[in-house]
Amino acid sequence: MIRVLVVDDQELVRAGLRGILRQRYGFDIVGECPDGSGVVAAVRDLVPDIVLMDVRMPRVDGVAATAALRADATSPPVLVLTTFDDDEILAAALRAGASGFLLKGVPAEDLHRAVRAVAEGGAWLDPAVTGRVLTTYRAAPPPLATDPRLDVLTAREREVLARIGQGRTNAEIAAEFVLGAGTVKTHVNHLFAKLHLRDRAAAVVLAFDSGLVSPRGGAPPS
Missing domain, CATH: 3.40.50.2300 (Response regulator)
Structure with a gap:
């Protein structure tokens, strides 16, 4: 209970x-x-x-x-x-x-x-x-530098984190990158473990606070 x-x-x-x-x-x-x-x-x-x-x-x-x-x-x-x-x-x-x-x-x-x-x-x-x-x-001033914690992520994991920060679901991320749902879930699990994130809400916060997602809502180039 x-x-x-x-x-x-x-x-x-x-x-x-x-x-x-x-x-x-x-x-x-x-x-x-x-x-x-x-x-x-x-x-x-x-x-x-x-x-x-x-x-x-x-x-x-x-x-x-x-x-x-x-x-x-x-x-x-x-x-x-x-x-x-x-x-x-x-x-x-x-x-x-x-x-x-x-x-x-x-x-x-x-x-x-x-x-x-x-x-x-x-x-x-x-x-x-x-x-x-x-x-x-997105209306907040951008951070001065990218969070060094993101250095532990692969290029694909950064892309996935950026899409989470934009409010995308796993299914939407899979469709954008032409990946299987299981592959996206694996990327999400890996980046959560590497960054010690509790959940998707914490990932949204980190994506914005780290500069991975810009104040206008876009993600930086891979």
């Missing part, structure tokens, strides 16, 4: 999430926090498998709480809940270490799949928001 900690300043939202996740899908809601100030202590005491985190909260917001959690490598993954006006905060939450984001008000089945995917070590980038977050990254 997946253990969930819910963090949101609105009691009605917490009650709704609790009802959907516990009653409909059988998740174990181990605790709730009304803002980010008590999240680190709650995680230590309750040992959840995932933290479902709001971003706009009083006292300590979701970005600061996510960064505080991710400072400990043993902490559970964070799935951020958001609304359409949170583009810059979402980008900051991903940089802070969130494993994905989800729109409030999505169908219950999407919430179920997102929580399960992130709790099991994956990522969830809501397609309705991904493009807006990437636009926020």
